[in-house]
Amino acid sequence: MARRAAFFFVCCLSYLNSPDFSVTSSRQVLRGPGGVLPNGELRDVYDMEPSTEAREGPLQLFASPIYRRRIRREEDAVRELNEEIAVNFKRLMVRDEKGVEWSKTDYAGGYTSYFSLPALQKWVPPIQTLEQWLKPHIEEFRKEAGLLEEPELFMTDCWANVMGEGTEHCFHQHNRSTISGTYYVQTPRGCSSLLFEDPRLDRTVAKRQRKVIACPAIAGFVVLFESWQRHTVPPNAGEGERISVSFNYHWRYEEPTKLQREA
Known part of the structure; x- marks a missing residue:
């Protein structure tokens, strides 16, 4: 249990x-x-x-399980990783002009690299460390969700999320993926939870009250779910920026390229 x-x-x-x-x-x-x-x-x-x-x-x-665990038990190592990720994201907020411009209208009050730099695991060192730390969690979730053992699952996308005051992310799902998730880097008091929608809403003719399940955002925790699950983050009311890393995993149907093997 x-x-x-x-x-x-x-x-x-x-x-x-x-x-x-x-x-x-x-x-x-x-x-x-x-x-x-x-x-x-x-x-x-x-x-x-x-x-x-x-x-x-x-x-x-x-x-359909929704998985939530500490990324690791070594608190000092987790704190150090979170600090490194936060520093790198602050740099992106200055240098990623395309992402900053896109965020003004589509991620108001915050910054996301989803549109401009969606594969941070290929070139940002602390994100590469995070990818390694995620492996046992992905495997545990795969087993719990009853997903096939083959072909191999690998990280296809990974992007930064920095939510300022009032920044929100409307209901959505992650297409062309198998497992999606979020790792929390910085979660100030009062920041928004991750909400999951009851998936039965669009599959019944009976009247049903809309229901969501809240999964609190806590720094150092990872949340995994099947990519078809609709979810949202309501407007951030925390005492500071809510920082997270989002990512997708999908099946590797063909022989990996050299870049994929090194990622």
């Missing part, structure tokens, strides 16, 4: 009253039928875990 305490879950709940309904307790996996349907269409092959345990009541099915 302690190991799972770092996970939030955005779930589809099935309210099933039949005593005959079963929930999987065995890890044996059966292969669903493939082949061709009578109309000529292909039938998908699927994995199916046999149900052996009968239960009643609400059941959490098809849950």
